[in-house]
Amino acid sequence: MSNKRRGLFQRSLDGIEVVGNKLPHPVTLFAILALAVLLLSALLQPLGIRVEHPGNEGEMVEIKNLLSAEGIQYIFTSMTDNFIGFAPLGVVLLTMLGIGVAERSGLISALLRGFVLSVPKRFITLGLVFAGIMSSVASDAGYVVLPPLGALIFAALGRHPLAGLAAAFAGVSGGFSANLFLSGTDALLGELTTAGAAIIDPAYADNMSIAMNYYFIIVSTFILTFIGAWVTERVVEPRLGEYKGEYREKLETLTSAEKKGIVWAGVSVIVSVILMSLLILPENAPMRGTEGNWMDQIIQSPFMSSLVPIIAILFFIPGLVYGMVTKSIRNDKDVAGQMTDTMASMGMFIVLAFTAGQFVAYF
Numbered sequence: 001m002s003n004k005r006r007g008l009f010q011r012s013l014d015g016i017e018v019v020g021n022k023l024p025h026p027v028t029l030f031a032i033l034a035l036a037v038l039l040l041s042a043l044l045q046p047l048g049i050r051v052e053h054p055g056n057e058g059e060m061v062e063i064k065n066l067l068s069a070e071g072i073q074y075i076f077t078s079m080t081d082n083f084i085g086f087a088p089l090g091v092v093l094l095t096m097l098g099i100g101v102a103e104r105s106g107l108i109s110a111l112l113r114g115f116v117l118s119v120p121k122r123f124i125t126l127g128l129v130f131a132g133i134m135s136s137v138a139s140d141a142g143y144v145v146l147p148p149l150g151a152l153i154f155a156a157l158g159r160h161p162l163a164g165l166a167a168a169f170a171g172v173s174g175g176f177s178a179n180l181f182l183s184g185t186d187a188l189l190g191e192l193t194t195a196g197a198a199i200i201d202p203a204y205a206d207n208m209s210i211a212m213n214y215y216f217i218i219v220s221t222f223i224l225t226f227i228g229a230w231v232t233e234r235v236v237e238p239r240l241g242e243y244k245g246e247y248r249e250k251l252e253t254l255t256s257a258e259k260k261g262i263v264w265a266g267v268s269v270i271v272s273v274i275l276m277s278l279l280i281l282p283e284n285a286p287m288r289g290t291e292g293n294w295m296d297q298i299i300q301s302p303f304m305s306s307l308v309p310i311i312a313i314l315f316f317i318p319g320l321v322y323g324m325v326t327k328s329i330r331n332d333k334d335v336a337g338q339m340t341d342t343m344a345s346m347g348m349f350i351v352l353a354f355t356a357g358q359f360v361a362y363f
Helices: 002-022 026-047 069-084 087-104 107-118 121-138 141-156 161-174 184-200 214-240 256-277 294-299 304-326 332-345 347-362
Strands: 050-052 060-062
Touching (some): 069 347, 087 107, 087 304, 107 256, 121 141, 121 161, 304 332, 332 347
Antiparallel strands (some): 050 060
16 A cells, blocks of 8 residues: 555656656746736736726726836837846845855855765754755756755765765755845845835835845744754655665865955955944944934934845955965956856846846746
8 A cells, every 4th residue: 555655656756757857948838928918918808807906996997908118119129128126136146146156156065065064963964954045045056966965965974875964955946045144036036026116116116125034034944954864864864765775985074264265255344234233322323213212213324225245245355355365366357257257157047137127027
């Protein structure tokens, strides 16, 4: 009976995989959705369908035919603005400028390796999943660093390397939106949420920031860490069986230059945080709000509205310091090169932003 259940479960997963592989690329999906909105607008507009605006009682919203002469003019004249005005585009690119320097200078990789290698053996699964979740702060860096590192660590401990690879991958993928820090993902999702809220109540949307989800992602980080570790040790490893391989490669620890770079990067973070605090904490500080009590003045302040460039700066500075100490950054050309490489890696997101921006505007 259990074999039949397992077989049915595996067959269902195979079916999901087949369907998933046949889905178009996300860029194509948004293009299809945009085209569908155009066609539906032409079909439904003659029917006189109207709905009440959710944010303005009594105001009726009617469908506009986007395939009419006026609609076609709108499609062509608004295409550039729809792309540039796509809410997450600018904030994600700005955030990644700072994060990209921290990643390409080697700081993110060194921090991940140093953390995982310093975790006691009995907590290594927890540490590996946690590091995977935290790696989302640097976009896709976790996919490159952690799965092979997890396999090496598990093999060195006599555990099945595939379990280590799976644990790291689960942390990176399953916990991609969770973190203890704000990241580019929060900038992306936050701007989308703010744009959606502005349709209902623009005044409410003005008080929103990319930190609106912060408490949730903090709690999610710990919950997903324990779930990922439990599944790895209680489900994945037992199914893989005992590891009988002879592969026992010695793990490379951080070099003295990497350790020194991390220390000085940490010092630069502390200094940066202190300087940032001086912009908002003192009374009459330039980035502090002016209305309400002291808490309101901090929450509803230019500082909170500027979290995207602040995050970029708080990653850029330690990344720069680490690169200068470890010699991965020798001059301004190296910094510009790392930023350029980061923007090159964002090409797919930029293309996606174009088609998604058209769909959102048409809808």
